[in-house]
Amino acid sequence: MFHQIPESMRKRMQMLEDIDTIDRSDGTPRLQRLRQIPPVTGQFIALLAATTPDGEMVEIGTSAGYSSMWIIQACKLLGRKLKTCEIMPEKIALAKETFCVAEVEEYVQLLEGDAREYLNDLKDISFCFLDAEKEVYADCYEIVIPKLVPGGLLVADNAINHREILQPMLDRALADERVDAMIVPIAKGELVCRKI
Numbered sequence: 001m002f003h004q005i006p007e008s009m010r011k012r013m014q015m016l017e018d019i020d021t022i023d024r025s026d027g028t029p030r031l032q033r034l035r036q037i038p039p040v041t042g043q044f045i046a047l048l049a050a051t052t053p054d055g056e057m058v059e060i061g062t063s064a065g066y067s068s069m070w071i072i073q074a075c076k077l078l079g080r081k082l083k084t085c086e087i088m089p090e091k092i093a094l095a096k097e098t099f100c101v102a103e104v105e106e107y108v109q110l111l112e113g114d115a116r117e118y119l120n121d122l123k124d125i126s127f128c129f130l131d132a133e134k135e136v137y138a139d140c141y142e143i144v145i146p147k148l149v150p151g152g153l154l155v156a157d158n159a160i161n162h163r164e165i166l167q168p169m170l171d172r173a174l175a176d177e178r179v180d181a182m183i184v185p186i187a188k189g190e191l192v193c194r195k196i
């Protein structure tokens with residue numbers, strides 16, 4: 001996967017990394033900050049996604065499509081298509097631009113609006129990356145876990161840097177007998193749940 005990232009994809013990923021670095025470094029408040037994962041988390045979720053059994057590949061919280069492009073690398077390998085959900089019109093426009101210039105449109109479907117509405121219609125989820133507002137994590141967890149195929153993975157970002165607000169949901173996941181779960185101390189902290 002990582003040795004075969006096409007130039008169009010690599011260039012867009014680099015551009016989004018540069019924007020995100022500026023977002024985080026100059027202290028100027030911006031409404032449209034990308035708030036995307038760092039590259040190490042992208043590699044981690046791509047590797048995990050590539051190990052999953054047959055089923056739907058889902059992302060909750062697209063922003064400009066940076067994390068999507070990591071998951072798409074696994075989709076290309078497995079012959080699957082990512083469904084990614086984004087609620088903000090400005091981010092939807094950016095993500096569309098990303099998928100077009102990166103030439104990955106055949107591997108991704110952008111679902112516009114509140115992810116919870118789309119999740120209800122999905123079944124047989126093999127991989128889900130959850131990276132939206134922290135207030136929707138618990139709802140998304142409860143919708144996604146019953147829909148995961150055995151061996152399927154739910155990965156939730158910010159399990160360490162937003163631990164306080166996510167604590168009830170994290171406690172629920174770690175004690176949930178439907179999954180094996182742990183928090184991986186990489187970057188902002190990834191909750192990884194594998195369906196039993």
Ligand SMILES: C[S@@+](CC[C@H](N)C(=O)[O-])C[C@H]1O[C@@H](n2cnc3c(N)ncnc32)[C@H](O)[C@@H]1O
Binds near residue numbers: 060114132136
């Ligand atoms: C942290 S950013 C996602 C970053 C992205 N995963 C990346 O790493 O490139 C969270 C995104 O989730 C979106 N979002 C928040 N609540 C949502 C919801 N209920 N449904 C869909 N998207 C949502 C926000 O608009 C924002 O763009």
